Structures are given as structure tokens and as C-alpha cells.
Amino acid sequence: xxxxxxxxxxxxxxxxxxxxxxxxxxxxxxxxxxxxxxxxxxxxxxxxxxxxxxxxxxxxxxxxxxxxxxxxxxxxxxxxxxxxxxxxxxxxxxxxxxxxxxxxxxxxxxxxxxxxxxxxxxxxxxxxxxxxxxxxxxxxxxxxxxxxxxxxxxxxxxxxxxxxxxxxxxxxxxxxxxxxxxxxxxxxxxxxxxxxxxxxxxxxxxxxxxxxxxxxxxxxxxxxxxxxxxxxxxxxxxxx
Numbered sequence: 003x004x005x006x007x008x009x010x011x012x013x014x015x016x017x018x019x020x021x022x023x024x025x026x027x028x029x030x031x032x033x034x035x036x037x038x039x040x041x042x043x044x045x046x047x048x049x050x051x052x053x054x055x056x057x058x059x060x061x062x063x064x065x066x067x068x069x070x071x072x073x074x075x076x077x078x079x080x081x082x083x084x085x086x087x088x089x090x091x092x093x094x095x096x097x098x099x100x101x102x103x104x105x106x107x108x109x110x111x112x113x114x115x116x117x118x119x120x121x122x123x124x125x126x127x128x129x130x131x132x133x134x135x136x137x138x139x140x141x142x143x144x145x146x147x148x149x150x151x152x153x154x155x156x157x158x159x160x161x162x163x164x165x166x167x168x169x170x171x172x173x174x175x176x177x178x179x180x181x182x183x184x185x186x187x188x189x190x191x192x193x194x195x196x197x198x199x200x201x202x203x204x205x206x207x208x209x210x211x212x213x214x215x216x217x218x219x220x221x222x223x224x225x226x227x228x229x230x231x232x233x234x235x236x237x238x239x240x241x242x
Contacts, residue, residue: 020059023050027060028069036084040070043079067093087155087171091242094172098239106235108177109227113220115170116154120200120216121209123160131160135201150190151178153197157216160204176239181227189226193219 027050031040040046046057061080064070068089070080083089098108123131134156151174158170196219203212227235 023060038082040080091172091175117213117217119161121213124204124209124212
């Protein structure tokens, strides 16, 4: 191990060595595809210049954060995990729970985020994503159609901003899991019409219209929740 590598894992005074090693591992695996196996333990011990206990604690930290998966048994070991909104929602919901955030706070955050996301989707105009929207508009009643969750998840992906994507999708997941089945069926056709109008604005590349329609749609969605399920909005976010 050269001097550069030794310097990379020197901890700050307030930081545990395992946390420093975990951060270095993240930097090394950031661009690797999911399911890529990490090097053997002996190789990592030499690379990071730490003991077995610190390395294993670092790997456990990354596993808890959902960044790696540790497979047991022969041929197992740590491998790169798929970074997605499911685990991000699980971790962030714990912090929201401890901070006293409510489902009303989650709804308000979505009301602020979703219109911006729709504008970015229209301005970015990625052809692969637009093809999914076209299929949704052309075949609203078959397997090509997006349900409410799928529609908002796709818009988040279309923003092209990974911070917005993870934030919005995790918030969507938290809110939808709590209110699933609570919205009256008679409201769904209205929401679906609004989805189609937003889709068309995005397909037309009209960011102003996409943002305005999404803001109106989210206002109606939040108002419905406030009118019918005020108790749910006042609930503290649960740890999923």
C-alpha cells in the first residue's frame, strides 16, 4: 500500500475508522453495476490498510444503508446493491418518524416537488421515456397504461435529476402506502384525465403547462385527502 492509499483512510477525530473505510468503499463501487462482487476480504484489508474488525463493520454499515448486499455461504460475500427508492424510503421514513413529520408534511412536500418534476420532464424530453407516455395515452385501458403510482414514478425518473427522483419516489411510496385504498373510486376517472393532460403537455415539450397542470392536479389530490382523511394527514409518518 502506498502513501496515498494510507492517507485515504486516516479518520477525522470525530469519525470512526469503519466509517472512513465505508466512505472509501462507496467511492470505489459508485460506478459499478448492481450485483458486482466486491474484492475478497484479504484484498480489501490490504487496500484500505485496516484490520478485519474495522472492515467488517464498514461493510455492515453499507449493508444497513442498502448500498451492498452480503451473500452468505460459499461463493458469497459483499456485492453492489441496486440503489432505489424502496430502501431510501425505508431509511428516510425512520428519520421523519423520529422528527415528528406527518403524512400531511409528506403531501405538502409532494405538492412542492411534483410540478417542478413535470416541468423538467417536459424540458428534458427524453425519447425513451416519451414512448412510455405515448403508450399510456394510446392504450389507457390495457397493460401499457400506468396506474397512479407508476405515472408519478415515471415523471420522477424523467426529471433527469437523481436527487429529485429519489426524494420524490420515496415520498410517493410513503404517502401511497398509507392512503392506498382510501380514495373513493369515483375520483379516479378525474385523476386519470388530469394525468393524460399532463402527459400531453410533456409530450408537447410545454414545461409551463406541465407545471401548471401538475400543480392543479396535486392541489386537488391533497385537498381530497384533507377533506376526507384529515386524521391520516395528522398521523406521524411510520417507519416502513
